[in-house]
Amino acid sequence: MSEQHIPYKMYLNENEIPSAWYNLRADMPIKPAPLLNPGTKQPMTVDELSGVFCRELAEQELDNDTRFIPIPAEIRDFYRMYRPSPLVRAYFLEEKLGTPAHIYYKFEGNNTSGSHKLNSAVAQAYYAKKQGLRGVTTETGAGQWGTALSMACSFFGLDCKVYMVKVSYEQKPFRREVMRTYGASVTPSPSMDTAIGRKINAEHPGTTGSLGCAISEAVETAVGTPGYRYVLGSVLNQVLLHQSVIGLETKAVLDKYGVKADIVIGCAGGGSNLGGLIAPFMGEKLRGENDYRIIAVEPASCPSFTRGRYAYDFADTGMVCPLAKMYTLGADFIPAPNHAGGLRYHGMSPVLSELYHEGLMEAVSVKQTDVFEAAELFARVEGILPAPESSHAIRVAIDEALKCKETGEAKNIVFGLTGTGYFDMLAYEKFHDGKMTDYVPTDEELAVYAAKLPQID
Ligand SMILES: *Cc1c(COP(=O)(O)O)cnc(C)c1O
Numbered sequence: 001m002s003e004q005h006i007p008y009k010m011y012l013n014e015n016e017i018p019s020a021w022y023n024l025r026a027d028m029p030i031k032p033a034p035l036l037n038p039g040t041k042q043p044m045t046v047d048e049l050s051g052v053f054c055r056e057l058a059e060q061e062l063d064n065d066t067r068f069i070p071i072p073a074e075i076r077d078f079y080r081m082y083r084p085s086p087l088v089r090a091y092f093l094e095e096k097l098g099t100p101a102h103i104y105y106k107f108e109g110n111n112t113s114g115s116h117k118l119n120s121a122v123a124q125a126y127y128a129k130k131q132g133l134r135g136v137t138t139e140t141g142a143g144q145w146g147t148a149l150s151m152a153c154s155f156f157g158l159d160c161k162v163y164m165v166k167v168s169y170e171q172k173p174f175r176r177e178v179m180r181t182y183g184a185s186v187t188p189s190p191s192m193d194t195a196i197g198r199k200i201n202a203e204h205p206g207t208t209g210s211l212g213c214a215i216s217e218a219v220e221t222a223v224g225t226p227g228y229r230y231v232l233g234s235v236l237n238q239v240l241l242h243q244s245v246i247g248l249e250t251k252a253v254l255d256k257y258g259v260k261a262d263i264v265i266g267c268a269g270g271g272s273n274l275g276g277l278i279a280p281f282m283g284e285k286l287r288g289e290n291d292y293r294i295i296a297v298e299p300a301s302c303p304s305f306t307r308g309r310y311a312y313d314f315a316d317t318g319m320v321c322p323l324a325k326m327y328t329l330g331a332d333f334i335p336a337p338n339h340a341g342g343l344r345y346h347g348m349s350p351v352l353s354e355l356y357h358e359g360l361m362e363a364v365s366v367k368q369t370d371v372f373e374a375a376e377l378f379a380r381v382e383g384i385l386p387a388p389e390s391s392h393a394i395r396v397a398i399d400e401a402l403k404c405k406e407t408g409e410a411k412n413i414v415f416g417l418t419g420t421g422y423f424d425m426l427a428y429e430k431f432h433d434g435k436m437t438d439y440v441p442t443d444e445e446l447a448v449y450a451a452k453l454p455q456i457d
Contacts, residue, residue, distance in 0.1 A: 008091060010104075010253045012084040017076055018248040020068035021241045024279045025351060027286045030358065031064045032237065032350035033325030036312060041456060044322050052219060052321075053238075054229045056127040060238040069241065071123075078122045078155060082111035083245070087253045088417075092381040094401070101404035103397055104259070105417040106250045106277065107384065112178070115342075115387065115419030116273045117148035117233050120242035124231040125152035134227035135159025139189065139214030141269075142168050142341025142389070143175030144419060145233030150182035160184040161228075163191065163217045167208035168341050175423050189214035196220055196318040210334045211345045216318025223320075234270030235315065235324070235349050243276025250414065251280040261292055263400055265415040267392035268296040268305065268363070269342045271349030277416045282355065294361040295400075296352065297392040299371075300440045302335040304328060304348045305356055305363035307446060312456040313347060323454065326353040330449030336439035338368055339427030340388040346449075366395050367438040372431040374398050375421070387419040388427055 025031060034043035049058035060069065071079075090103040108116035128136050135158050140146030146162040153160035162184050169176060169188035176186050189209045190197040196216040200207065207213075215232070222230035233239065254261060264281050266274035274296055284290040296305055304327045314331040315321035328347040329335075335344045348356075355361050368388070375391035377398070378384070386394060397415040404411050421428070430436040 006089050006257055006259070008089055010087040010089065010257060012249055012253050014080055014084070016252060017079050017083050018071065018245055019076070020070045022244040022248055022279050022283065023063060023066055023069055023241050024244070024275070024283055025064040025237065026067040027283045028354065029286070030354060032354045035322035035324055036456070038314065038319060038321070038323055041323070052223065052230050054128045054131045054133060056131070057124060057238050060241055061236060072126060075123055075126050079245070082118070084249050085110055087250055090382055093378060096377070096381045097398065097401050097405065099401040099405045100408055100410040101401040102410060102412045103401055104412065104414045106246055106414070107417045108246060108273070109384065109387070109417065109420035113144060113148035113151055114422065115144040115148065116243060116246060116276070117145045118151060119245050119276070120233060120239045120272065121145070121148035121152040122155070123242045125149065125156045125158055128229055128231070129156040129158055133158065133229055135161065136229055136231045137161040137163070137218040137222040138231050138233065139163045139165070139211060139218045140168070141165045141211045141344055143172050143179070143423065144342055146184065146186065147175055147178050149231065149233070150179040150184035153184065154182040161221060162186045163189040163214040165189055165209040165211060165214050165341065171426055172423050189217050191217060194220045200317065207334070210317065212317035212331050215316035216320055219316065219320050220318070234272040234345065235347060237351060239272045240275035240279070240349055240351055243272045244279040246273065246276040246416065247279040247281065250277060254414070259412055261414045262411040263293045263295065263413045265295045265297060265393050265397050265400070265413065267343060267389050267416070267418060268298050268348065268352070269389060270345045270347070271352040273416050273418045275349050275352050278361070282360065285360065295396055296356070296361060296363040297396045298363060298365050299338050299340055299343050299392065300365040300367045300438065301338040302329065302344050302346070303365040304346065306365045308348070309450050309453060310353060310357050311453050313453055315347060323456065324350050326350050327356065328453070329446060330452055332452055333449040339424065339430070339436070340368065340371070340392065342389040343392065364396055366392055367440070369431065369436050369438050371395050372428070372436060384417065385421050386417060387421040388424050390416070390418040393417070
């Protein structure tokens with residue numbers, strides 16, 4: 001490895017942490033469709049959104065024009081604890097695959113929450129504190145977002161109430177305890193504490209919950225508790241904005257070493273890590289300065305991009321959130337208990353949905369046993385034990401590298417390694433014991449939920 005020009009770990013310096021987030025929407029000729037008020041069906045205003053989100057975040061949510069938004073000093077200081085994150089040249093993986101491709105991954109698992117979600121959690125907690133709020137509520141699926149938010153809230157001295165999807169609450173007691181270590185209160189969802197939770201429990205006895213339902217519970221609690229607002233860890237424009245720090249660092253360090261990416265790959269749950277990773281690359285593509293292949297990877301059990309409809313839909317089961325135009329499987333869709341909890345959301349970021357709709361990016365869906373096969377191979381050669389979510393991107397990065405082996409092309413493949421999988425060992429256990437299944441919904445099943453989409457022209 002010593003004769004290589006590119007080191008195994010490509011670092012930026014601490015003072016090269018970006019000083020502004022990049023708002024990709026400013027460079028989109030066709031903007032993502034506006035969020036609609038679920039009552040009036042009119043575009044949401046900052047004032048309306050401010051009832052649910054804190055003011056500055058509501059402004060970021062609706063800002064389609066400001067290209068760079070400065071990162072406040074307090075947030076940059078927090079970022080110093082774990083950023084810049086390394087971009088790794090996957091020499092060992094390349095060797096194992098025997099591919100001429102060059103594979104790079106941006107590793108976001110180097111913090112206690114174990115994922116990229118901390119990048120937005122700290123921003124959202126900061127703005128809530130600055131506004132003088134007492135606390136925030138949120139939902140969490142696999143637990144990464146709740147963990148990240150708990151860390152950020154304890155740092156800024158905010159109360160944090162987390163509704164955790166029941167299946168994860170039961171399967172992942174350790175994540176729950178990490179959240180409690182950082183002072184958060186954690187409630188399994190659907191709970192009996194909220195009107196929507198009681199309704200869902202009555203209609204679906206024994207349900208293991210869904211993100212859409214947990215969101216409704218968190219919003220209901222935020223709106224009903226003085227001094228509280230709701231925060232969300234994915235899907236929203238503001239979250240993609242904060243996550244642009246991933247892409248900005250990646251682009252900066254590649255530029256530093258003179259590497260031009262050919263393919264950029266990321267897993268997509270609600271689209272925040274992918275939206276953040278691709279932002280500067282897509283910006284160049286939109287401005288006609290460079291071309292990149294951009295690939296979203298989603299689970300075959302929850303295929304929003306590849307089999308969903310591009311339509312206005314509710315972000316949550318309880319229909320209290322604004323309507324968003326996005327690729328969606330329908331707000332009532334509850335995916336099979338796939339082991340990548342962070343990829344079980346029915347919808348997709350409106351920004352990415354618009355880009356996909358315009359053919360500016362691709363999407364593929366992969367089966368979970370194929371994902372775990374890639375995860376294990378990766379762990380054995382690169383050392384890092386990847387999160388199941390992140391392993392969706394690994395799967396497709398490997399597939400693309402194997403295509404290069406056939407064609408003899410030395411493409412530069414960059415993927416987002418969003419986190420570590422230490423809390424996902426039950427899933428690994430199922431895989432090792434040969435008990436993991438590959439549930440893929442039928443067209444008939446998906447049609448039932450698609451038929452229930454709200455009719456908005
Ligand atoms: C939450 C999560 C994801 C998916 O969320 P996005 O908003 O689509 O990025 C991916 N990987 C990890 C490790 C996560 O925690």
